[in-house]
Amino acid sequence: MTLAYTPSNLDEALQILADHPDTVLVAGCTDLMVVDYAMGRRHDAVLDLLAVPELHGIAVSDDAISIGATTKFREILNHAEVQKNYPMLAEVAGTVGGWQIQNRATIGGNIANASPAGDSLPVLLALGAQVEVRGAAGPRIIPYEAMHLGYRRVDLRPGELITRVRIQKPAANTVQMYKKVGTRAAQAISKVVVGLCATIVDDSVAEIRIGAGSVAATPVRLDRTEARVRGARLEPSLADEAGRIASTEVAPIDDVRSTAEYRSFVLGRVVRRMLLNMISGETGPNSTAGSGS
Amino acid sequence: MTGKGGISFSLNGKAVKVDLDPMSRLLDVVREHCELPGSKEGCGEGECGACAVLLDDEPVCSCLVPLIQVRGRTVRTIEDLETGGVLDPIQEAFVEAGGVQCGACTPGILITLRALLDRNPAPNRTEVREALGGNLCRCTGYEGILRSVEALLPGGDES
Numbered sequence: 001m002t003l004a005y006t007p008s009n010l011d012e013a014l015q016i017l018a019d020h021p022d023t024v025l026v027a028g029c030t031d032l033m034v035v036d037y038a039m040g041r042r043h044d045a046v047l048d049l050l051a052v053p054e055l056h057g058i059a060v061s062d063d064a065i066s067i068g069a070t071t072k073f074r075e076i077l078n079h080a081e082v083q084k085n086y087p088m089l090a091e092v093a094g095t096v097g098g099w100q101i102q103n104r105a106t107i108g109g110n111i112a113n114a115s116p117a118g119d120s121l122p123v124l125l126a127l128g129a130q131v132e133v134r135g136a137a138g139p140r141i142i143p144y145e146a147m148h149l150g151y152r153r154v155d156l157r158p159g160e161l162i163t164r165v166r167i168q169k170p171a172a173n174t175v176q177m178y179k180k181v182g183t184r185a186a187q188a189i190s191k192v193v194v195g196l197c198a199t200i201v202d203d204s205v206a207e208i209r210i211g212a213g214s215v216a217a218t219p220v221r222l223d224r225t226e227a228r229v230r231g232a233r234l235e236p237s238l239a240d241e242a243g244r245i246a247s248t249e250v251a252p253i254d255d256v257r258s259t260a261e262y263r264s265f266v267l268g269r270v271v272r273r274m275l276l277n278m279i280s281g282e283t284g285p286n287s288t289a290g291s292g293s
Numbered sequence: 294m295t296g297k298g299g300i301s302f303s304l305n306g307k308a309v310k311v312d313l314d315p316m317s318r319l320l321d322v323v324r325e326h327c328e329l330p331g332s333k334e335g336c337g338e339g340e341c342g343a344c345a346v347l348l349d350d351e352p353v354c355s356c357l358v359p360l361i362q363v364r365g366r367t368v369r370t371i372e373d374l375e376t377g378g379v380l381d382p383i384q385e386a387f388v389e390a391g392g393v394q395c396g397a398c399t400p401g402i403l404i405t406l407r408a409l410l411d412r413n414p415a416p417n418r419t420e421v422r423e424a425l426g427g428n429l430c431r432c433t434g435y436e437g438i439l440r441s442v443e444a445l446l447p448g449g450d451e452s
Contacts, residue, residue, distance in 0.1 A: 002316045004315035004316070006361065030339055030354075033318065033357045033358075034337075034338040034357065037338070038337075038338065043316065046359075048362060098426040098427015098428070099408075099423075099424055099427050100339070100345050100352045101339055103352060104353050104354070104357065104358070185426070186427065
């Protein structure tokens with residue numbers, strides 16, 4: 001029988017983890033139990049993070065939002081402050097599985113599971129999120145672009161767990177765009193997923209961050225595309241060029257969901273369409289619906 | 294600290310105590326241990342919604358909920374929609390409007406719709422489709438499902 005720890009607070013959780021480093025951390029279980037059952041995998045000991053109150057809930061301050069690691073995507077989707085100032089995060093939360101999965105899947109779990117196709121991860125890159133982790137040695141703050149060390153590997157040391165995700169409030173003139181390309185609108189694992197955050201000043205792109213998923217071994221920033229766009233004047237030729245750079249700066253693979261060629265091509269089209277939409281001002285939710293065109 | 298001595302929760306209004314592995318799938322616990330086979334296993338990986346139950350009134354895939362996480366909480370399965378031999382109105386609507394084909398997806402769809410209607414008594418078609426985005430019908434009988442829901446709504450059943 002699996003030994004299940006249900007700590008009543010964070011200190012107790014960290015102590016258990018320090019004493020029993022092989023304990024498997026579980027939260028919404030929407031990835032873990034799929035593999036458990038398919039592979040007949042069993043765990044000697046698990047620690048239920050949902051039992052730890054400090055890890056749950058959304059705290060709002062004037063300049064940032066702090067999301068507990070075990071906050072469910074449905075809670076993120078329905079949160080007024082997220083909808084108002086972090087609309088891309090609300091949008092991505094609504095595309096993680098269906099209602100039943102959104103009620104269980106957590107943002108910390110999406111990070112720790114570290115799938116290249118994790119929907120929220122490119123959005124966290126684009127929003128410049130920071131991950132707060134804690135272990136017996138104390139807390140650390142990790143900028144999101146340093147979180148993913150390799151395929152399904154995150155910067156978590158033995159005995160550490162993810163406590164919160166902190167996102168600075170975007171400036172008022174920031175546009176946020178999100179696009180997931182999957183086989184169907186609901187419940188799909190992505191073929192390509194893109195989050196973009198840009199600040200426009202006088203028709204030029206003052207700052208831009210683009211995160212992309214399912215196009216490399218980890219979620220990635222599109223550094224070369226960003227470098228070309230940053231400081232440039234917003235015009236259709238820039239969108240064309242950005243799309244071309246984006247499609248060549250990633251290294252996707254062929255797998256059951258798509259091909260490398262398709263992913264590179266579609267990534268370029270999505271980035272191009274996002275920039276065209278910035279020019280036309282169509283930057284609201286689902287503004288990239290025509291990205292395949 | 295552990296699951297020793299059993300895990301207690303409320304199942305369809307009754308207190309139950311289950312002494313099984315804490316990582317047991319809730320789906321197996323209700324179907325096999327508690328002998329409530331209404332919830333179905335489709336994919337076993339959270340894609341199809343056939344195993345949906347309500348956990349503290351929120352729809353979840355019971356194939357991906359470990360027993361340890363229902364301790365002290367409330368679980369409702371499809372068996373709880375009927376009260377004293379009287380079907381829930383949503384069940385009546387499915388019978389009347391032909392919302393059931395093979396029936397494998399029906400329990401998950403009905404329990405999810407119950408959760409939707411408890412929050413929003415008059416959802417439009419888009420809201421119904423969004424709520425059911427995680428429920429697959431292998432017969433592709435979606436029109437009959439939507440027609441059944443709409444027959445139940447204010448102004449419905451006019452066609």
